Amino acid sequence: MTLLVGLVALWDAPAFAQVDISGLWRPLPRNQDGSGMTGDAAGVPLSNEGQWRAQSWSPDDFDTAEWVCRPHVWDYSLEGPLSAMRLWTETDEASQKIVAYRGHINQEEQETTIWMDGRPHPPENAVHTWSGFSTGEWDGDTLVVTTTHVKEAYIRRSGLMRSDRTAVRTRWRRMGDFLQATVILYDPVLLNGPYIRTTMMWVHDPAMPMFPYPCEEATETAVPRGSVPHFLPGQTRLPGLNPKLADRFGTPYGARVGGPETMYPEYIAKMRAMPKPAVTAPPGSDGP
């Protein structure tokens, strides 16, 4: 009898294979990805190219007129701040099947469509967008989304980038009134391995208001039009990339530049043997 009851419990799970993820979702406060120290890439599997890109990045990049309206892209928004989100379905009237999930994130009004009807991804020469092109399929009670055709975008807002050749796999899972997303980035250019973020969580909140977040293209900024802020090789002024400065955690410089091995617990033992900078970064220069 106990065995049969066990079977009941097991069979209950697939009975809910296609859960309803539509609705209004309020993000729960949590630490953002990374330590927050400007320039810190510890735990991110940057390739050499990704590290070099990070080392030339200047914070003034955000003040470049053309980038003032650059959004937190969909896969970053799931991690970033203010990601109040609305998900809804598009249904085929004749069959009552779900054709697609649509999504809207408050932060810079990013939208996505997750096609559930088995359509192929567009040809390689089709336009890339901030959210990319997504298809989904159910893996038990988890909606697994495959995204291609993305534009280059930042992983963290301090010069860590992923390229336009990135494929993104997102796993959506609803647990009662909670929704979780796990985002895995596969970038053959600026990463040396998959980068996994699992910290995103929302709570269902049918009364949550959503607000517009338009952005008007900037015509005049502090950065002269046509110039591109960046640091020349070896001249970065980011505290996280200054070998002489220590952050609040005493993270060795070698770890702060990131790379695949910095993702794994075994690296902690290696870090213990690394020299730690003696000079603490000035207050406020290592992020919030």
Next chain:
Amino acid sequence: MKRLWTATRPLMNIAYPLRGVDGCRVAVQRARSAPRDTANQSRALRDIKGRARDWSLAVVCLGLVAFVEFASTQGNQAANRQTVWPPRLSGPAPGEVQVLPVQGKVHVIVGAGSNITVQAGDDGVLMVDTGLASMSPKVLAALKMISTRPLRYIINTTEFDEYVGGNAAIADTGEIIPFRAPDYTAGPQGALDITRASVISYYTLLHRVAGPAGKAPRIPEEGWPDNTYSIAQKRLYFNDEPVIITHLPSNTDGNSVVLFRKSDVVSAGGLLDLTTYPVIDVAAGGSIQAIVDALNGLIDITVPASHAGGGTLVIPGHGRIADHAEVVYYRDMTTIIRDRVQDMIKKGMTLAQVKAARPSRDYDTRYGRQTGTWTTDMFVEAVYQSLKR
């Protein structure tokens, strides 16, 4: 699976309400909670029979639910499950072309060498660039898929072979509307050959493809531009929209970009190549500074629809359809490499030292090439030489 779905639909209609706890759990609980009376043998026997019936119902119920779940959710999607990761995206096979809609009246033909922009409507067909000569039959077939109206204009943006190679064969299939009586011979306008499409370019492009006197031309004379301009812009009104051809020297001194103002599409030619670093022909007047300036000029005419994306679409010389953000990223990349090489030159570094320092190293995986007609080494050398001048 569709057949299975249809055949089992009545069964599923019965079983569907039983999905989950509210259906089967009730049946299981009923089986578990049946009263036991061991004192009375006949009642006990009835209890056993009843419990057996209840358990049978529960098992059937669970079986049905499991089947419905498989057929309605996982089973349906098994056929769509992707087995290749990352997903492979389709492009034209070698030697083949692919037609993609862009927006408005504009399509792009990819796979013919350079990208070929096609604007079509009641007035006829206008092409921007013609691809490699060897691909002309495929290009002509693709044109017929887009429109059966006559080809009227070809605009050449860039003087390299993969942009102008098909001029002769393709122009020959077109016809231009005469603006004089066919027998009018007074003046140069009367001499236009109306039995072919008119080929437009900046005048230096004509000089280069024709080649110096006494030497073989780069393309047959039948493909030479016959409608050149030598000022900042040439303009047409074709298929109910302004077509603005702007001189933006970059790869050489003869580049043009073409704006289709109502369709909101720009054909950028070799100025924007999303597959590699921009080709710079220093001997033909190209330079890294001209590339950066031209990309800034291109940014000025691409207007994003929202949050730095969409809006004006840009067809690059090679690679995917782009928009404002792609042009800005490409501008950023070329500007940063220019600044690095400029700094190295200021420090007195030789070309060999600059190459060894790899000023483009963070972009090489994305845009660099070790072999072929335009390598990373050639790009860095061209940047260096154009900045040294």
